[in-house]
Amino acid sequence: MCPLQIHVLHLIQGNQKNRKGKYVNMTRQLWYILPLLFLLCHCVTSERRCYFSKISKTCSHASKCLLKADCSDRNLTESPKFNESVVQIDLSNNSINVFPDLPRSLLVLDISRNPLKQFQKNAFARLQNLTTLSIVNNTYGLQPSNLTAGIFKGLTRLTYLDLRGSWNGTAYPEEVLSDLVSLNALRINGKQKGFGVLMRKIHALKRLDISGSEGDCKIDCLHAGYFQNVHGIQELNVSNCHLTNILEGTFSYITNLTHLDISYNEELSFNILRNISKDLKNTKIEVLKINKIHCTFGVGTQIYVSDLKDLQNTSLRELHANSNRLETIQSGVLMYLPKTLQHASVSDNKLTMGMYALETANLVNLKTYDMSLQFKSHDPRDIFSNCNDTRNGYIRNRRPHESEGEISVRKKLLNDQIYRWKDDQAFEVYQNTSNNNQHKLMFPFPSPFPVPLPQRLEIAYFNTSTLHYPLLKYRIGNNKIKEIYAQDNVFYDLQGPLENLEGLEILDLSNNFCTNLSTFFFDYLTGLKSVKLNHNILGFSLAKDEKGETFKNLLKLKHLEIKYNRIQVLPKKILRNLISLETLDLADNWLRKFKVDLKHIKGLRHIDLSNNQISELPPGVMRELDEIAKSSNLTVNLTGNSLLCNCENEHFLRWIVTSTIRFGFHGNDTCQTRFSKTGRVLMSQGNEFLLVLERNCRSYTAVIVLFSCVFVILLTVIVCGVVYRYRWKLRYLYYMTKGRYKGYSSLKTKSEEGDYEFDAFISYADEDRQFALHDMMKNVEREGNLKLCFHNRDFIPGFDIAVNITNAINNSRKTICVISSNYLNSYWCMYELNIGRMESIYSRNGEDVLFLVILENCSSSNIPFSVFDIIEKKSYIEYPNDTEGDIIFWRKLRDPISM
Numbered sequence: 006m007c008p009l010q011i012h013v014l015h016l017i018q019g020n021q022k023n024r025k026g027k028y029v030n031m032t033r034q035l036w037y038i039l040p041l042l043f044l045l046c047h048c049v050t051s052e053r054r055c056y057f058s059k060i061s062k063t064c065s066h067a068s069k070c071l072l073k074a075d076c077s078d079r080n081l082t083e084s085p086k087f088n089e090s091v092v093q094i095d096l097s098n099n100s101i102n103v104f105p106d107l108p109r110s111l112l113v114l115d116i117s118r119n120p121l122k123q124f125q126k127n128a129f130a131r132l133q134n135l136t137t138l139s140i141v142n143n144t145y146g147l148q149p150s151n152l153t154a155g156i157f158k159g160l161t162r163l164t165y166l167d168l169r170g171s172w173n174g175t176a177y178p179e180e181v182l183s184d185l186v187s188l189n190a191l192r193i194n195g196k197q198k199g200f201g202v203l204m205r206k207i208h209a210l211k212r213l214d215i216s217g218s219e220g221d222c223k224i225d226c227l228h229a230g231y232f233q234n235v236h237g238i239q240e241l242n243v244s245n246c247h248l249t250n251i252l253e254g255t256f257s258y259i260t261n262l263t264h265l266d267i268s269y270n271e272e273l274s275f276n277i278l279r280n281i282s283k284d285l286k287n288t289k290i291e292v293l294k295i296n297k298i299h300c301t302f303g304v305g306t307q308i309y310v311s312d313l314k315d316l317q318n319t320s321l322r323e324l325h326a327n328s329n330r331l332e333t334i335q336s337g338v339l340m341y342l343p344k345t346l347q348h349a350s351v352s353d354n355k356l357t358m359g360m361y362a363l364e365t366a367n368l369v370n371l372k373t374y375d376m377s378l379q380f381k382s383h384d385p386r387d388i389f390s391n392c393n394d395t396r397n398g399y400i401r402n403r404r405p406h407e408s409e410g411e412i413s414v415r416k417k418l419l420n421d422q423i424y425r426w427k428d429d430q431a432f433e434v435y436q437n438t439s440n441n442n443q444h445k446l447m448f449p450f451p452s453p454f455p456v457p458l459p460q461r462l463e464i465a466y467f468n469t470s471t472l473h474y475p476l477l478k479y480r481i482g483n484n485k486i487k488e489i490y491a492q493d494n495v496f497y498d499l500q501g502p503l504e505n506l507e508g509l510e511i512l513d514l515s516n517n518f519c520t521n522l523s524t525f526f527f528d529y530l531t532g533l534k535s536v537k538l539n540h541n542i543l544g545f546s547l548a549k550d551e552k553g554e555t556f557k558n559l560l561k562l563k564h565l566e567i568k569y570n571r572i573q574v575l576p577k578k579i580l581r582n583l584i585s586l587e588t589l590d591l592a593d594n595w596l597r598k599f600k601v602d603l604k605h606i607k608g609l610r611h612i613d614l615s616n617n618q619i620s621e622l623p624p625g626v627m628r629e630l631d632e633i634a635k636s637s638n639l640t641v642n643l644t645g646n647s648l649l650c651n652c653e654n655e656h657f658l659r660w661i662v663t664s665t666i667r668f669g670f671h672g673n674d675t676c677q678t679r680f681s682k683t684g685r686v687l688m689s690q691g692n693e694f695l696l697v698l699e700r701n702c703r704s705y706t707a708v709i710v711l712f713s714c715v716f717v718i719l720l721t722v723i724v725c726g727v728v729y730r731y732r733w734k735l736r737y738l739y740y741m742t743k744g745r746y747k748g749y750s751s752l753k754t755k756s757e758e759g760d761y762e763f764d765a766f767i768s769y770a771d772e773d774r775q776f777a778l779h780d781m782m783k784n785v786e787r788e789g790n791l792k793l794c795f796h797n798r799d800f801i802p803g804f805d806i807a808v809n810i811t812n813a814i815n816n817s818r819k820t821i822c823v824i825s826s827n828y829l830n831s832y833w834c835m836y837e838l839n840i841g842r843m844e845s846i847y848s849r850n851g852e853d854v855l856f857l858v859i860l861e862n863c864s865s866s867n868i869p870f871s872v873f874d875i876i877e878k879k880s881y882i883e884y885p886n887d888t889e890g891d892i893i894f895w896r897k898l899r900d901p902i903s904m
Contacts, residue, residue, distance in 0.1 A: 213235060
């Protein structure tokens with residue numbers, strides 16, 4: 006019992022001991038697969054195990070599953086023993102000497118690249134079910150001595166036999182092969198001598214490969230009798246056989262031939278095309294491959310009408326003529342090609358522009374056209390290849406094998422087909438001559454320039470063909486083209502528009518050294534789904550498109566690539582109408598900011614911004630991407646950018662960490678930060694580093710603002726309190742200063758000796774004017790011989806009231822305030838009282854200047870605090886308002902004034 010069986014049995018026993026129900030299902034499953042495990046252990050007895058897999062994934066029971074055994078590259082010296090359930094075995098690339106004993110049920114066997122020396126006479130007798138046998142590149146080779154007649158007699162069901170690189174006999178092993186009555190495909194080394202009569206027994210043979218690819222084929226010349234005895238084949242491969250000639254009639258017997266490959270016979274040249282085309286006109290040919298039938302280096306080659314004209318009535322669907330140094334095609338050749346042609350390839354040649362290019366419109370059913378890799382560089386060692394480029398000579402306008410009648414037909418076709426574009430318009434092209442004069446050249450073609458294409462063409466390959474043109478205004482002929490690959494050329498100016506290409510879906514213009522993309526180049530390409538503009542220099546051109554006109558008509562576009570274009574900035578509206586866009590690739594540019602409007606692109610799935618110079622994404626773009634991610638599985642590639650992880654863009658890192666978008670960061674992708682000793686932090690550690698940022702980037706702005714506000718409020722309160730507390734002093738100083746420095750002239754300034762102009766300034770309300778101007782003027786001024794200042798009499802007209810009051814008090818020895826209810830209610834009266842107080846405090850060194858006269862009793866509640874304070878601290882006199890009291894009152898009033 007093998008270790009795998011023992012391990013499984015232990016698992017089963019352990020589960021049986023456990024009575025819990027959750028192990029019941031597992032036990033049943035193990036019992037179910039146990040037969041398969043026993044089978045696998047018995048299948049291999051060698052120490053080097055083979056890899057087994059089920060052929061069908063739907064087999065119902067392990068014991069009924071058919072298996073495939075892969076024992077290749079195991080360095081086996083003998084074959085393992087296999088069970089009858091193994092129906093496919095791969096023993097290739099080992100060291101097996103003797104053909105092994107294999108199960109009867111075997112269907113497919115590959116024993117290639119082994120040093121097989123010996124085959125038992127009945128080696129294949131028991132393999133009656135075998136359908137496929139490969140003995141490719143047997144190390145010692147198969148000889149008539151070890152591959153004897155009758156060895157394959159039991160293989161009545163064999164349909165595929167591959168003996169390439171193994172059969173070393175001088176002729177084909179007809180006696181051995183003739184027993185394979187069901188053989189459908191044979192691959193064997195090509196021999197000089199053709200197939201003998203015994204091969205006629207193999208009626209089922211349809212595919213014959215005698216090529217030198219992975220085998221050995223050395224045939225000088227193919228002749229009419231070579232394939233006479235295998236005339237039932239449909240597919241024939243004689244590529245890489247060192248052929249130098251193919252005679253007429255070689256393929257004439259193979260009337261059912263559909264596929265012919267004569268590629269990589271470099272000494273054939275186009276000389277044999279006439280022979281081949283004559284033979285193929287009586288066949289069912291569908292695919293013809295004539296790749297590299299010229300050597301690599303030499304002058305350009307040409308295909309003539311006579312080479313292919315016999316193909317016009319065939320059913321040819323594919324024509325491959327790659328790597329033939331083909332430089333030009335004679336006008337009229339394409340007109341002779343059959344209307345059934347759907348795929349044509351002339352890649353890796355050196356085609357130049359000619360009238361034949363306009364004849365492609367005759368290939369009405371052509372679907373795929375490949376003219377890529379023109380003027381491609383090749384290995385210089387190929388100069389040692391044998392060449393047979395000599396073509397039969399021509400006389401004047403006559404081509405090889407071309408009669409006078411054929412010449413006239415060709416000329417008529419040219420006249421009828423090419424010059425049908427007569428128009429009043431013409432191109433005007435200027436050409437510099439050697440003497441720097443400009444000559445106007447007129448070409449009889451309209452503008453836009455008409456470009457004829459096959460009407461049913463779907464795919465065209467023009468890539469890597471050294472096409473050096475500006476793409477100006479062209480009108481494409483009626484077509485159904487869907488894909489154009491024109492990368493790796495020099496279309497340096499995409500001016501356009503390209504008219505009549507509304508059905509085009511894929512356009513690749515990468516690596517064209519293009520510096521200009523006009524805003525109307527895509528105007529008619531409304532059906533585009535994929536556009537590639539990589540490896541150009543469109544950064545400056547796209548930056549100018551502020552209105553988003555370039556892609557405005559590409560409503561169906563799903564895939565847009567603009568990599569490697571030196572893009573520094575993209576306008577916000579550059580993608581304004583790309584509502585169907587799914588993939589946007591802007592990798593490997595010089596973008597520092599990405600502020601493109603994306604909110605209208607609901608189906609966006611992938612944005613590649615890798616390898617730019619982006620430090621962060623704007624908040625608006627992040628919001629738009631989050632909104633898009635709600636409805637699609639969005640991926641944004643930001644690898645290889647100069648991402649910043651500092652306090653200023655903490656929100657960006659938080660967005661990367663918390664967003665549902667996949668960013669595709671690799672293990673070594675980093676973010677620049679000042680909070681790390683290395684100056685960088687791995688993006689894979691974004692969650693942990695976000696906590697570091699939160700700790701180091703806590704904002705104290707609110708606290709600072711709060712404390713600042715409190716400080717300002719407190720300062721304002723203090724200042725206001727001080728101003729209010731000293732408001733009268735400030736007013737007093739203000740008006741004193743104003744009067745002194747503004748040029749005011751007071752009533753009369755006091756003298757240098759300290760004399761005052763007035764003995765007293767009388768402050769009274771207008772309602773008490775009678776008392777002041779009559780009683781006081783009479784009893785104080787006249788009788789006391791004193792000079793009083795009354796505002797009704799002594800104020801200077803034209804000056805400010807406040808200035809007059811301040812000057813009057815300043816120039817009076819005393820200030821007499823006549824207190825009454827009217828006085829207390831008067832603003833200017835209270836102003837005079839307070840200025841008088843300030844005068845006594847700040848100008849008279851505390852001298853008693855202010856004197857109150859209470860004219861009438863007032864309620865204490867109506868007396869202001871400032872007046873009440875004076876009444877309490879200083880002496881005052883009340884007006885008695887009687888005859889006896891008046892005499893004493895006026896005397897007491899005159900005494901302090903005169904002091």
